[in-house]
Amino acid sequence: MACGRARFSRLVEYEVRTVGGVKIGFIGLTLEETPTVVTSSGVAGLRFLDEITTVNNLVPELKKQGVSAIVVLLHQGGRTAATVVNDKTCPGLNGDIVGIVDKLDPAVDVVISGHTHQEYVCTRNGKLLTQTGSYGRIATKVDLTIDPVTRTVLKKDANNIVAVNDVGILSGGTLPDGVVPLAKDSEIDAFVQNYEKLAAPMAGEVVGKISEPLDTTRSPAGESTLGDVIADAYLFGTSDASFDKPAQIAFTNSGGLRSDLKELDVTLGELYNVLPFSNSVVLMDLTGIQLLRLLEQQWEKPQYSGNGRVLQVSDGFTYTWAKSKPAGAAPGEGERVVTGSMKLNGAPIEMDKIYRVAVNDYLAAGGSNFTVLLEGANLQQGGIDLDIATAYFKAKGIVAKPALNRIKSVK
Template identity: 40%
Template sequence: MNFSLPVFGRLTRTTISFSLSLMLLACATPKTEPVVLNLVAINDLHGHIEKEKFSYTPRGEKTAKTLVGGGIETLGANLAAWRKEDKDLIFVGGGDLIGASPAISSLFADEPTLHALGRMGLRVSALGNHEFDHGLQELQRQIHGGCESPRPDRACKFDGRFPGTQFSYIASNVLSKQTQKPFFPAYHVEEVKGVKIAFIGAVLRDTPFMVAGDKVKDLSFIDEAEGINRTIPVLKEMGVKVFVVLIHEGVSSPDVFDQFACSQIKGPIVDIVKRLDPAIKLIVSGHSHTGFVCNVEGRTVTQAQMYGHLLTRISIKLDATNHQVMDIQAKNMVMEPNSAPAPEELSNLLHKAREGSKAIIAEPVAKLAVPVITRKLNPAGESPLGNIVADAQLAAVKDMGAQIAFMNNKGIRSNLETLAGNISTYGQNATVLPFGNTLVLMSLTGAQIRGLLEQQVWLDEESQDGRNVLQVSDGFTYIWDAKRKVGERVIPDSVKLNGIALDDQREYRIVANNFIAGGGDRVAMFLQGKNVIDTGIKDIDVFMSYIKAHDQAGTPVGSDKPVGRVKRIN
């Protein structure tokens, strides 16, 4: 069949044929628009599912702002709004999503928090040290589901059942001692917008110092960068082009939370990032409860503070052809309630948790002498609340021979607050000591006690803020000098019990919680103790009994300042 092209004005057949060729060529040419992957990151939620008061200082301002925000309703509303902008948004975590939680979550073995994160669409999270607080058996139950638990009084009490997490927990550097292979999945791969993106998990190598030793006795924690880098060849073989590290390890930074590409950071993660495979361009961190978006040798490192006060929005721009990372933008967003309605399923979940825990949380325990007993440390490393916790522990086992109590400040998780009339409730007390640690008795010589004090102040060599100094009980006093060299900072003759200098050769009976008694918080001298007895008595029980007894005796506990058992010069 013959046909001829008509002529339009001055256009010839040749011109029209060329034009059609260009049109066909344009249709065959691949899209050149970059691919944009959107992430949102959270870290260190610690079961804070309710709104709460917190303060922050925005970039460029000198005055802090205070608001009531965060909580799963606020988080869920923001995530829902952002998903309207991009339905493929990926929600990820940097660890410590549970553990050391308020009573509304901890009373139910953190199952409300895990339920909520699943309903918010969390896809994957690094493991944090606090995920191991109640041991490997409990962590596996929380991940895989079931009611067989070392906490039968709490497990499955929220719903009558627990199906496990709806997201993946990952850790490339946690190995089984038996097999020397990753005990948990090392990575999680998502395919979004035609792009394979791998999330590689890691938890700080020092996790065994952060939890009671028997909780992780079957696991090895290797170097974070080594564990992460091991996964890259396997992931590349799978066709992965984009690599994101989710790591529970952090830094400190003097920059404000919303400063873009800050460079003034220091801490363990800096060295880790510098040793990562060059293919890794984005690191989402946790652990240090700091908000920042920083640049480390061309890589973006983020953290969203803690307790759901912030979320980090991250945009990764990729070359459309090769899926190479062209640009990364990240910003920490304050979780201020807005006009967007909270997802109904999250509101219902929160209501159920409130109703289920209300009677226990609201139960009055004791009247205090002041409205708030703070855990804030003075320059020597002593706090008013630390004084009382140590005194309570000594009083509980004094008839068993205890002479001195030691308490790690990091184990005191919040101030002890009160309601009207300075009445503290069970919920407020449980937030102070949420771990359910037990009291352990042991014998140490005077020389070993001085060595223990040297170990704790050595840990402050970099921070110089006293935050690692142990809280001590009434009658025990000493002085330390921050300018002296390591190993000689405690003034020997100043270490006294009831005004009498400790005898290096004499044994003293001391009490500490099972976490530090097992070498936690790097104070290894406790491991040299003799005649060790785990009493099984829980720290929160003796604490509440102590403040209740004082209230009933007409001498409520509490003060605005520490009493001066620990003194510091320089």
């Protein structure tokens, strides 16, 4: 990352630490695609550089400082088909991290990855590649055997260790083989409990009910029950007469939904877990052709992966996409949306007609490469997503589980 911001001026490209009498160099990076996965205002004025070039350019400098090993910490990751923790065979390793690791300088010994919230310990192209899942549930212990005279790594190994404090939270209340419970840090535990106590009255407020649990599990077409409900909440909160032009359609991104609603009584705390980012909801004008281009961007380069980028849509808006059409088309050249399938309340979307659309500010700023939304006109703020969702649940009383029939896919 390169920048001109004063508040980032104290960030360093790398750090050298002496461990056991030998020097180890640590290079820290975020992913080059950071501007596409965060709100644009948060990274204005920053440039995010190619990970491979950045690391490889720093290796000679670290070698001059006499490091015996180089560790890269990179917020980019991959996935495997492993079904157990610490499967070092790394079956089916894939993802963006693979191409990066394969092109790193041979002097790099360890790559500690992230971003994809997966767990793995792999050996790739002579390098140790690890990731610890997410939310502190796993810790990685890396062991390097280094010759202090030749300053070479003789052996490298890593193990992912499951972090369990309370056996009772596990299915069946029993520990997996080889897992040892970890004692809680008393000071941190007391700190957390204090704030949980302070927040409990507000977090525990029941704001509504659901007929069945709602989650982010996607249908083959890419639709989820929770995604539908949050999109409906966006529409509910932006379609009344208080707006100059009320919304007709709402979209939200699945990546912004960070938890499921499992209990039938929905509390404010549970809603906060779903929508923790305090995103604003923004209204804008889009033409029918812009709506079509928006949907096509779900599968276009530079970002596309299965149905994981399919936007969740509000009730009344429907469309069909064709699996037979290839994903990964060049920007502006996608053709997966079936011609004439986009409809609003049963009426075909007209390409030259203007529609009022509600999205969160992350999407409105072109997040996740949905750049069509940067063309939206007549923008108006619609409130904070959590406040809107809370009002929706309070107004509805009981929210029914959607039927997952808004987005369809055909062969």
